[in-house]
Amino acid sequence: MQKKNPPAVTADSGPRNNADQDEFLLFRDYVAGTRPLKQDKIAPVATRSKQKRPTLPSNSLTAEKLFFFSDEFEIFAETQGTLSYVQNGDDPHLAGRLRRGELAPQVVLDLHGMTAQQAKTELAGLLQYCEQQQFNCACVVHGKGLGILAKKVPNWLIQHPNVRAFHTAPRSWGKHGALLLLLKINQSTEQQFRDLPER
Template sequence: MQRKATINSGISAEDSQLFRESITGAKPIAQDKIPPVVAPRKQKRRTDVSIKQLDENLFWFSDEFEGFVAQSSTLSWLQSGEDPHLPGRLRRGEFQPEVLLDLHGMTTQQAKTELAGLLAYCQKQQFNCACVVHGKGLGILAKKVPNWLIQHPNVRAFHTAPKSWGKHGALLLLLKTDSQDADARR
């Protein structure tokens, strides 16, 4: 039989003997290595916008329509019949966005769906200003988003966002609300 080598760790023989006496009769604890059960995640659903309403909002967006061609890095558009000072007021930051949509990392189809959802949400909540962050990247969404926006009847104006909201990678939108529509009918 092989004898265990003793390690001299600076503990006296008395302390070692006292320790052995104190643990006499101790039983090892059984270790359970069962990982905690994680409940499966529920799939997220859009609760505020129905599928039918989303399809109706997507109706306004055509990928073939190219009515807006940017001549510079600053984007600005105004719906006909609106106050010509609105884009300048958006540029100066006189309107604060009440909601922000970030389209980073999305495909064009995902971005189109999310943009339609944003416009429906703003209409439902009566928000008149929103910020859409499309990013710079390859410029695909930077070209598509303005063309989609000018097709939607609820968009009054948009302008490149101020620096605090994303500058050339974002747009500030000014939207129609039901109260503005009622005032226009009077």
């Protein structure tokens, strides 16, 4: 059953019962000679800006460009001692050169105070940055603290195809709180070895 709407009451329709007769007449006399106001307000019109939205710098990293590190992949379970790694098929003496401090890092990443997720993102960003800048040696300072990053960082690094080797840093670069990395760049292996920065 539909509900019927009551008829609208206008000023000309008069009162609905005799009780309101006096009030209605008083109101009609009071508003006699008036006329409705015209709309004098102008609604704002949204104007489109001709300026383009600022674009992000070309070297800014997006999630799609970052290398995905798995937390399940674990080779280095014990990180208290010296860590050393050389990618399969690469020169086994590279870790020794890193250990002796023969190679100076061209960039340093400090992960102190970061969560594991932040550190993972920053590490992927570092590797992307080194590839863009053609840097083949870097230092990652993970600190000691509770040992969470000290354990995760080497296990993340061995998953990246551009990491040729890493070793616990010499004392001048942080010792057990840091790793020196040797990275691939877009050159032949022989050229990379010749171009390694000497300390």
